[in-house]
Structure formats: C-alpha cells, structure tokens
Amino acid sequence: MTLVFILEQVLNGLLIGVQYLLIALGLSLIFSLGGIVNLAHGAFYAIGAYLTVALAPEIGFGGALIASPLAVGLLGLVIERFLLRRFYRGDPALGLLLTFGLAMVAEQALRMVFGAAPLPFGIPPWLRGQVFIGDLIYSRYRLAILAVALACVLGLWLLLKKTSFGRVVRAGVQNPDMVAALGISLRPYMSAVVVIATGLAALAGTMMAPVTGVQPAMGAEILTFAFVVVVIGGLGSFWGVVLAALIVGVVRGLTAYAYPPATEAAVYGLMVLVLLLRPRGLFGEHIARFE
Amino acid sequence: MSQFGDSISRRSLLRAGGAAILAPALAAPALAQGQGDVIRIGHLTPRTGFLGPLGEFAVQAATLAVEEINAAGGINGRKVELLSEDSVNPQTASAKAERMVQRDKVACLVGEINSASALAISQVAMREKTLFINTGANSDALRGADCKRYMFHVEAQNTMMVRAAGRALLEKGLVKGKKVYALTADYAFGHDLLKQAKKFLAANDATIAGEDLIPTELTDFSPFLLKIRQARPDVVICNLAGAQITNFLKQYSEFGLPFPVAGFGFDTALAWGAGPGNFLGTWPVIWHHMVEAPSAQKFVAAFKAKYKRPPENQAWGDYTATKIVASAMNTLKSTDSTKIVEYLEGGAKFDIHKGREGYFRPWDHELMQEMYAITALPADKVKNPYDIFSSTAPLPGPGDSLEVLATTKDENACAFPA
Numbered sequence: 001m002t003l004v005f006i007l008e009q010v011l012n013g014l015l016i017g018v019q020y021l022l023i024a025l026g027l028s029l030i031f032s033l034g035g036i037v038n039l040a041h042g043a044f045y046a047i048g049a050y051l052t053v054a055l056a057p058e059i060g061f062g063g064a065l066i067a068s069p070l071a072v073g074l075l076g077l078v079i080e081r082f083l084l085r086r087f088y089r090g091d092p093a094l095g096l097l098l099t100f101g102l103a104m105v106a107e108q109a110l111r112m113v114f115g116a117a118p119l120p121f122g123i124p125p126w127l128r129g130q131v132f133i134g135d136l137i138y139s140r141y142r143l144a145i146l147a148v149a150l151a152c153v154l155g156l157w158l159l160l161k162k163t164s165f166g167r168v169v170r171a172g173v174q175n176p177d178m179v180a181a182l183g184i185s186l187r188p189y190m191s192a193v194v195v196i197a198t199g200l201a202a203l204a205g206t207m208m209a210p211v212t213g214v215q216p217a218m219g220a221e222i223l224t225f226a227f228v229v230v231v232i233g234g235l236g237s238f239w240g241v242v243l244a245a246l247i248v249g250v251v252r253g254l255t256a257y258a259y260p261p262a263t264e265a266a267v268y269g270l271m272v273l274v275l276l277l278r279p280r281g282l283f284g285e286h287i288a289r290f291e
Numbered sequence: 292m293s294q295f296g297d298s299i300s301r302r303s304l305l306r307a308g309g310a311a312i313l314a315p316a317l318a319a320p321a322l323a324q325g326q327g328d329v330i331r332i333g334h335l336t337p338r339t340g341f342l343g344p345l346g347e348f349a350v351q352a353a354t355l356a357v358e359e360i361n362a363a364g365g366i367n368g369r370k371v372e373l374l375s376e377d378s379v380n381p382q383t384a385s386a387k388a389e390r391m392v393q394r395d396k397v398a399c400l401v402g403e404i405n406s407a408s409a410l411a412i413s414q415v416a417m418r419e420k421t422l423f424i425n426t427g428a429n430s431d432a433l434r435g436a437d438c439k440r441y442m443f444h445v446e447a448q449n450t451m452m453v454r455a456a457g458r459a460l461l462e463k464g465l466v467k468g469k470k471v472y473a474l475t476a477d478y479a480f481g482h483d484l485l486k487q488a489k490k491f492l493a494a495n496d497a498t499i500a501g502e503d504l505i506p507t508e509l510t511d512f513s514p515f516l517l518k519i520r521q522a523r524p525d526v527v528i529c530n531l532a533g534a535q536i537t538n539f540l541k542q543y544s545e546f547g548l549p550f551p552v553a554g555f556g557f558d559t560a561l562a563w564g565a566g567p568g569n570f571l572g573t574w575p576v577i578w579h580h581m582v583e584a585p586s587a588q589k590f591v592a593a594f595k596a597k598y599k600r601p602p603e604n605q606a607w608g609d610y611t612a613t614k615i616v617a618s619a620m621n622t623l624k625s626t627d628s629t630k631i632v633e634y635l636e637g638g639a640k641f642d643i644h645k646g647r648e649g650y651f652r653p654w655d656h657e658l659m660q661e662m663y664a665i666t667a668l669p670a671d672k673v674k675n676p677y678d679i680f681s682s683t684a685p686l687p688g689p690g691d692s693l694e695v696l697a698t699t700k701d702e703n704a705c706a707f708p709a
Contacts, residue, residue, distance in 0.1 A: 008517055118537045122541065122566035130546065
C-alpha cells in the first residue's frame with residue numbers, strides 16, 4: 001500500500017515537473033544564445049494565462065490554446081527587437097536589470113488592467129474528469145497537459161537537432177564569432193528563439209490557467225522554480241533541463257508526502273546540493289564564452 | 292560579427308539572477324506633503340503577494356468610505372485624506388506605520404490582513420499612542436497575549452470564525468464522531484487557526500485523520516490531494532489563506548474527490564476567483580454582499596457603482612473601520628487617539644452594515660458582531676459569478692448575546708501593557 005502510494009506521488013511529481021518544463025526550456029534557450037537571464041519570462045507565462053481567460057469566451061479554450069501563445073510570441077518579438085537586442089553584448093547585470101524591470105512593469109500592468117483578485121476560470125467541460133489506472137488517480141486535464149507539453153519538448157528537440165535552423169542556433173551557442181565569420185547573422189535566429197521561448201511560456205500559462213489561480217503574481221511564482229530547474233539541469237543543456245524539471249517535481253511530491261512544511265524549501269535544498277557537487281549543473285555544457 | 296559578449300561569467304550571472312529574484316519589493320515613498328487643514332488616515336494593507344487580491348478590496352473600500360465621509364461634510368468640518376500604502380511584510384509595515392505617524396501626522400492607522408504585520412503595526416501604535424484599527428488580521432493572540440491598548444479589531448478573531456463555521460457544520464452532521472483531514476497555511480494565522488480548530492473539534496468528538504502545514508507560496512496541491520484520497524477522511528478542513536484557497540478549490544474540483552469540504556478561514560474574493568463549478572464546501576464569513584441590512588445594501592450599491600463588482604468581506608472591514616473612526620471623531624469633536632480609545636472602550640454602538648449594531652468589548656477590543664456561515668450552491672443553481680453561495684441567518688441568533696462566539700477572558704486573557 002505505502003509503496004503504491006509513493007509510486008503515485010512519484011508519477012504525480014513527474015506531472016508537476018512538466019509544468020515547469022516549458023518555461024525552463026525557454027529560459028535556458030534565451031540564456032544560451034543571448035547570454036541574458038530573462039527574469040521577465042514569468043511575465044510571458046502570466047500574460048498567456050490572462051489572454052486565455054480573456055479570449056476563451058470568444059474563441060473557446062481550444063482557440064485560446066493557439067491564439068494566446070501566438071500573440072505572446074509576437075509580443076516577445078517586439079521586445080526582442082527593441083529592447084533585448086541592445087543588451088546581448090553588454091554587462092550581464094544590465095540585461096538582468098532590464099528584464100527584472102520588465103517583469104515588474106508587466107505584473108503591475110496586469111494588476112491595473114485586470115485587478116489584483118484572481119480571475120475566475122475553470123477546466124473546459126470536455127476535459128473535466130479523472131482517469132483511474134488500477135488504484136492510481138489522474139486528472140484527465142493533467143494528462144492532456146502532459147501530452148501537449150511532451151509534444152512541444154519533442155518538437156523543440158527535433159527543431160534544434162535536425163534542422164538547419166537548429167544547427168545555426170547550436171553553433172551560435174558554442175561559438176558566435178565563428179558563425180559570424182561564416183557569414184551568418186545570428187540576429188534573425190535570436191528573434192526566432194525569443195518568439196519560440198515566449199510562446200512556450202504563454203502556452204504553459206494557457207494550460208495552467210484552469211488549475212491555478214490567475215492572478216498578477218503567478219509569473220513571479222513560477223519563474224523562481226523554472227530558474228531553479230535551469231540551474232539544476234545545467235545551463236545550455238536541453239536534456240539536463242528536462243531531467244531537472246522531472247526531478248524537481250518528484251522531490252516536491254515526495255517532500256509533500258514526508259514533511260509538508262518543507263515542500264518548497266526542499267527544491268532549493270536540492271539546488272544547493274547540485275551546485276555544491278556539480279557547479280555546472282547536472283548536464284551543464286562547457287560553453288567557453290560563459291566561463 | 293561578434294554581437295555577443297565574450298566575457299560573461301556564468302557564476303556572476305547566477306549570483307545576480309538569484310539576488311534579483313529574491314530581492315524584496317522596493318518600498319515606494321509616500322508623497323504626502325499636504326495642506327494643514329486636513330485629517331489624514333493612514334491605511335496599510337498588503338497589496339502584492341498572496342494576500343494582494345484582498346488588499347485591493349481593502350483599498351477600494353477605504354477610498355469609498357473617505358469619499359462618502361467628505362461628501363457628508365468631513366470630520367468636524369475638516370476634509371479627510373487617505374494615505375494608502377502596500378504594507379508588504381512586518382518589517383515594512385512597521386517602518387511605514389512609523390513614517391505615517393511621525394512625518395505625515397496621521398490621526399490614526401487603519402488596515403492590515405496579515406497577523407504578523409498587524410502585530411508590528413500595533414507596536415508602533417502603542418509607542419506613538421496612536422489608534423490602530425485592525426481590519427483583517429484574525430489571530431487570537433492579537434486579542435490575547437499580544438493585545439494593545441491602542442489597537443482595536445473590526446476583523447473577527449479566529450475563534451469566532453471557527454465557532455461560526457462550526458455551528459453550521461454541527462448542523463450538517465460533519466463534526467460529531469467524524470474523521471477530519473486538515474490543511475493549514477504555514478504561518479502565524481494558520482497556526483493560530485489550527486489551534487482553535489483543534490479545540491473545537493476535540494470538544495465535539497471529531498478525530499484528526501491527517502494534518503499538513505502548507506507553505507504560503509505553494510501553488511500545486513496535487514500531492515496533498517493524493518494524501519487526502521489515501522486517508523479517506525469524512526471531511527476535509529481548510530485553514531488556508533489568500534491565493535492558496537483559490538488554488539485548492541480549483542485543484543480539489545479537478546481531482547473530483549468525494550469528501551465534503553469545509554473551512555475555518557475564508558475570503559469571498561478567492562472563491563469568486565476559483566471559477567464556475569469549482570467552489571464547494573461550507574465556510575465562515577464575517578460579512579458578505581447578500582447581507583440584507585439596509586446600510587449593507589447601500590454599501591454594496593455604492594461599491595458596485597464605483598468598481599463594477601460587489602464588495603467582499605475584506606472590503607466590508609476597511610469600509611466599516613473607516614466609518615467607525617469618522618463617527619467617533621465627529622461625536623467626540625476631537626481626533627485625539629487616547630480620547631477615542633476611552634470612547635470605544637465605553638461601549639459605543641455603531642452601524643456596522645449588518646442587522647445588529649456592533650460594539651467593542653472593553654477588555655480585548657474585539658468588535659462584537661454577527662457572523663455568517665456560507666455554503667456553496669450546486670453548479671446548476673448559480674446564476675452569476677458572484678452569488679455562488681447561500682448563507683445561514685446571522686450567528687449568533689437574535690436571542691443570543693453577540694459575545695457567545697468569541698473567546699472568554701479565561702480562554703484568551705488580555706492584560707493591556709502600560
């Protein structure tokens with residue numbers, strides 16, 4: 001009985017981990033190529049959720065699932081073009097200050113437009129319900145989230161691994177000077193990466209809107225965990241981030257089982273432990289220009 | 292082309308990133324260099340963080356109250372000015388309270404939701420001999436061991452919340468001989484509420500099947516829902532706070548667990564935020580927008596006209612406290628805090644936008660008042676996003692003393708420090 005129950009918590013933890021994954025991957029991608037730790041990444045998640053609540057009555061949840069990430073991706077494009085682009089070269093502290101400021105502006109803007117109270121929103125009727133496998137219980141909606149998230153992760157991996165676009169991005173991560181010497185401008189690639197990353201964050205926001213409070217601080221809450229996931233996984237490592245997200249989910253699930261008050265603290269403890277033992281993260285790549 | 296910096300240190304990025312995430316919100320200075328002939332009321336309440344959704348109602352309600360007071364001629368012919376700020380956390384709350392009293396010369400302080408911040412403000416109030424009316428902090432300790440001569444409580448103490456909900460739960464047969472699973476917010480308010488809840492449950496033959504302390508920043512309840520499912524309790528008791536309640540309701544409904552839900556702490560805005568079909572259970576409230584008293588409905592209408600949504604219980608607290616302050620100052624023709632304290636201790640009665648008038652108990656400064664227990668309506672009976680529950684008649688009933696829900700002197704002794 002207890003063993004089955006622990007297994008259930010582990011499986012549930014994997015589902016929790018997936019929630020961080022889409023955000024953490026975008027965070028990692030923008031950092032790897034542009035050298036910017038995007039503290040505004042949580043804001044794109046929150047805006048995605050708010051857009052979903054605003055759009056769903058008009059075009060349905062299915063429509064919002066597509067429209068909201070597209071709209072936020074466009075917003076990301078504008079921000080990359082006019083703001084982020086100026087900071088790739090500079091002192092990393094400037095990029096941090098910029099994105100930290102953007103995050104605060106976005107959170108306060110949401111508060112001014114939509115109010116501080118959580119916006120009412122629920123799971124669409126066609127996704128409600130539970131799935132039972134043996135004695136294990138799953139929310140049907142969470143399984144749907146899992147499927148969409150896994151499809152995105154796989155798609156992103158194929159894009160980076162199998163296409164010429166991905167080859168340039170990976171080369172740009174390792175050695176931008178060489179890419180430039182070959183006559184390839186990284187600018188359009190950087191724009192595309194930001195669009196993809198912010199779009200994924202908005203997709204995560206859309207998918208979480210039915211099961212978590214849609215309120216202005218939701219971006220800041222998730223960003224902290226996504227950041228921890230990236231650090232544990234190792235900057236620049238795709239599968240490191242995936243693995244870290246799942247580990248963080250499982251650690252949270254098991255701590256909730258064993259000692260609830262430490263549920264959140266355990267994740268930070270894990271990060272400290274990983275940084276002590278493997279300062280580069282689990283699978284952090286050696287990127288010469290960041291050393 | 293080398294558009295990317297080549298000397299970025301990964302470590303410095305990590306360090307700076309971590310610092311930025313953890314950096315506390317910067318306090319914005321109050322811009323209050325006003326005219327001499329106004330009476331200032333200092334209003335402090337959390338406007339960001341997990342209590343932010345309630346703080347917004349508090350600010351709107353206090354603003355509305357001051358507008359109405361000024362429209363009716365102000366206080367002793369002087370205009371009232373509201374200085375409203377985000378109290379953030381106990382340290383910031385204390386610093387801002389001190390600045391409001393010393394620099395802005397506010398006549399009194401009103402507000403707060405977080406019990407720890409309310410305690411910090413009460414220490415400033417005591418030092419400065421300035422009236423502080425607590426509008427949202429529930430901990431019994433604020434009325435007992437930590438009570439202060441200059442602090443009054445419009446908000447109900449936890450014991451009153453527990454006993455109000457408890458009466459409704461006893462009637463529904465959800466307490467006697469039942470197994471209870473309790474989820475509790477892991478900070479001062481939750482700990483205190485859990486203590487009072489346990490006293491009530493033990494006194495009524497309920498047993499605890501499980502209890503978990505939930506960190507306030509936690510947003511995913513699924514691990515706890517699985518634990519509850521395994522424990523198979525007769526009833527799930529929520530002693531949660533702020534945004535936690537919204538997340539819990541959404542996810543409890545997502546997992547479709549069959550156990551009845553009840554709570555001893557609650558705020559209506561958080562149920563509104565859970566979305567259609569997600570609100571369930573029986574909860575205590577100090578006030579709600581369907582209270583029938585004429586002055587309550589007048590407040591609801593004015594609030595709706597100004598803010599396009601009904602007020603909830605936190606709005607009631609700040610609106611009522613501000614009105615009480617104005618009424619006391621007008622009656623006394625003075626803004627002197629010490630005189631107001633004596634007046635309030637003297638048992639003055641106020642229209643508190645409920646059926647019966649309220650008064651402060653002299654020995655612990657708690658407002659004696661009616662409470663309500665609300666129960667979620669089934670989804671097919673819900674007509675709009677706000678009227679999502681039915682309410683009991685006011686508690687205690689018309690025949691009972693207003694004091695029966697509150698702690699007695701023996702239960703929660705208060706000795707005002709000199």
